[in-house]
Amino acid sequence: MPNVLVVEDESAIAELIAINLRHAGFEVTLAETADQAQAAIDAVLPDLALLDWMLPGQSGVALARRWRGESRTRELPIIMLTARADEADKVAGLDAGADDYLTKPFSTQELLARIRAVLRRRLPEALDSAVEVGGLRLDPSTRRVSRAGVDIKLGPTEFRLLHFFMTHPERVHSRAQLLDRVWGDHVFIEERTVDVHVKRLREALLPAQCSHMIETVRGAGYRLTQQLTASAA
Template sequence: MPAVLVVEDESAIAELIAINLRHAGFEVTLAENADQAQMAVDAVLPDLVLLDWMLPGQSGVALARRWRGEARTKELPIIMLTARADESDKVAGLDAGADDYLTKPFSTQELLARIRAVLRRRVPEALDSAVEVGGLRLDPSTRRVSRNGVDLKLGPTEFRLLHFLMTHPERVHSRAQLLDRVWGDHVFIEERTVDVHVKRLREALTPARCAQMIETVRGAGYRLTQQVAVSSH
């Protein structure tokens, strides 16, 4: 599920947004000010930030500018929330690096639509289109994985790992690259964690006899290949 960081100092508004987002299937973290928001982002990079313009201390606009200036957060999707409806304020928010802009009050439907649109722009392949490699099929919209009529049961991390490997087949990815792309740059995860999830992924693929599609490339990392699957018929 996508992780959203909500940076909003009015607790009633923050809680209402959090309830609605969780109900819609998002994982939500709350921050009341720029310092808390920075700590949250330093710990785990979220999929998207809802950032209030008016914050105590450092403003949301200043925070957005800071994130856009740093390599790790440069691509972080940001939607600004504000009570300001002026065109010049909207321009200022977008100039600071926001991907979109919502004026309070807004409906839950509009908020969800904007979030999904921004996430879709950022990761076009991750939301809807099914992928197929060597008879193995993964459909992100239904969260189903199957091969030759056999449905496979994958945990959320194994699902994301397989999806990434299937959208970049035959390419070798180091553990560090996989941590960055699949775990979303979690600074506290060790590279050995990747090996554990690759092992689980192979176990999950075993009922469809395609565990060998996940290849270990000694000294380099992992890749998904269909060559092995084809030759093993």
């Protein structure tokens, strides 16, 4: 579960961002000032920082420059959040080392899309690593899925869905969370679409005798489990 450090001195905005990020499956750490942000970074290096331009004391731009200048934080993905829409300000933020720039007000979907895009660019090796759960193996680099020598043929959406399940095993994911994490920017897709693709995924897993690994949790959503007692409802 990626950890995002949100550095924002307006508490209402910070809490709104935190709620939406947690709903989307991220862990969130909040900081209101540059000093608090630095203390959080010193304690635990996050996977990404959302950094407001205007902060009490040291500015977000100065903080970004500081992080880019230190070996421990040089590769930290940074997205600048600001009310400044001028091109010169955007250039200044990017020159300071930001990976992306988001002007307030922004939508939750756009924020999540930017975060995912930056993480993909910064951490491609993690997204391309093969993963194995309960003998089921998925290799993103070759797009192959197999279990006990049986190759499993999946469509692109079912592949992404299984990849997400396998990288977050034993956790229950709501339909809304799956739409956000697997479909991403397609905000007009209905939640029932998830059910259709889960059904297709289970059917594809049948030849390898592992369709039971995709479990329905009534009233909550779906999860991938290795438990032998699991059964698709």
